[in-house]
Amino acid sequence: MRSFFITLVSILIIISQSVYAFEYLQPLPDKPIFPDNNLQTEEKITLGKQLYFDPRLSLKGDVSCNTCHNLAAGGDDDGAVFNMADRKIKRSAPSLWNVAYLSTYFWDARAESLEVQALEHLFDPKIMDMGSSAFLESRLKSIPGYVIAFSKAFPNEKITTENIAMALSAFERTLIAHDSRYDQYIKGNKSALNEKEKRGLNLFKNKGCLGCHFGVNFAGPAPGPALKMGDAFYELMPTIRGSNYESKYNFLDDQGVYHHTLDEEHRLFWRVPPLRNIADTAPYFHNGAVKNLHEAVRVMDRVQFNYGVNEQEVDDIVSFLKTLTGIYPPMTLPRLPETEGATLIN
């Protein structure tokens, strides 16, 4: 991972250096920026979709990417943490909708690309648990349909672990929910939000939320001329210590970025999470400890600002946040290539 992290202070420098006009409130661009080393092709996307839905990418054949990042729903699961008995994962599955507009991945920003994120999950013993590249590649090479699909998507390289991650990422970059009512509003349709939602937007600005949750994904700067992929935008949470929420929601148990950098200054720092489609991704926070959006807003006010927003204001902000839900594109279920008359799962 790149060592260059960005916080709220340094973002001002980046903004001033940007050759592009900077806007705190931005609509979702039609297309994200695709990485030069993994440009989109139909063949890659088709293959990536099969892989995404294929439980054979897990050792026991019991979970696919879609198990926790459910594309029939908000791109995540509904549980606090992945709650199968043999897989105690301490962080909540983030949504995969609109991930192409992010510069880093995981709650602690430890992956600089979707490709790196996919590779980690494929071999994480608590997630896909595929053991080794050799094992993963050997399994997919046993599936005739994949041999064909990989040869189309990657003509010279065929089935490699890197190509698996590339195909998955190419598919994931198509997961975009456009045209939320917020987008319609920000593009000029002033009647797309009602009065309550507009009050919520103003509170979202004036109460400081927008200080971190800005830009196309409300997650800080998106990759582009001013920001390279892998540059993380992160913040301290909780900033204001001592509230009851700390123990109620176990906010001090997981120290965030610190766990992978081991830098004391990173304790309790987290990537600023995106807010698009937030109404469809309960529960909230890295540990999924907060079950509803009203409470999430109360918590953020208390631990980041301590303004003491009242319940009317909380409700207005939630109304605004619900306008960030885009239109999910229709999706066909892929057909998974078969191994006729045999199973690859032990």
Add this chain to the structure above:
Amino acid sequence: MRSFFITLVSILIIISQSVYAFEYLQPLPDKPIFPDNNLQTEEKITLGKQLYFDPRLSLKGDVSCNTCHNLAAGGDDDGAVFNMADRKIKRSAPSLWNVAYLSTYFWDARAESLEVQALEHLFDPKIMDMGSSAFLESRLKSIPGYVIAFSKAFPNEKITTENIAMALSAFERTLIAHDSRYDQYIKGNKSALNEKEKRGLNLFKNKGCLGCHFGVNFAGPAPGPALKMGDAFYELMPTIRGSNYESKYNFLDDQGVYHHTLDEEHRLFWRVPPLRNIADTAPYFHNGAVKNLHEAVRVMDRVQFNYGVNEQEVDDIVSFLKTLTGIYPPMTLPRLPETEGATLIN
């Protein structure tokens, strides 16, 4: 469950009583017979599809019907038994493709309809674990999209456990893979099978397989004028005792129908399983102990007939069995109705 079971002996009586011409080899009819108390409607099917893919039908929100009966694949999973650590299930998930043509459900034929099958799974502590009808109904009533969808599908009754099972079953009765090469052949296209596959079909007849695996689904008689829903067609397996396969594949551990009837005469009796799409549903047998179709054919020959089929014959029979794979219809992924800003999963 109806107490009327049919075995190979009594089937002859049924056949002779049938007003319809009886054929051992039959193509898949265009449509199955729908039960009078749950006729198909678009509204029920649409709702049933959402329910089928919705993990919120399980207590912990971690599995949907599609988790084990994967419609992106052969309608089953690839594992021997559902292998998540906290759910040790002793029988393999059967395919849901073409289930509308069956007269009973589960390996031991204990459910007389898909509706009964669904109800059992919803409350099985090892599967969906929903605890009670009140809990299940209360959860679905909390999802605004389901309130609307149920009021369309069941205008006077709304969200009841019985209606959940009815909608699921209506959707499942649409899961039909038509037009296998076998169907084309049996309808008159004699070039639909090659010479090897035709040899396999002849062996399938002449070696006795067709004695039990006959009819539209190769599972015995289908419901119709001669057979009521709930009438089970079952057989003893293993019939010829003493082979090494008994211990190798643990065929004596699970005594089949006996476990629910407690009738000594039902020890080791099993519903004759359907063979359509069999090449896509490895592993095989009730406990999923046999990983490939060649071995499954060897086992069946040894434990049911002991003819001693040779490897060429096994390979021919497998070639024929692979022609039973139909064309899976394209399917869109449903959108699951959301609970905006909240999760229902604890």
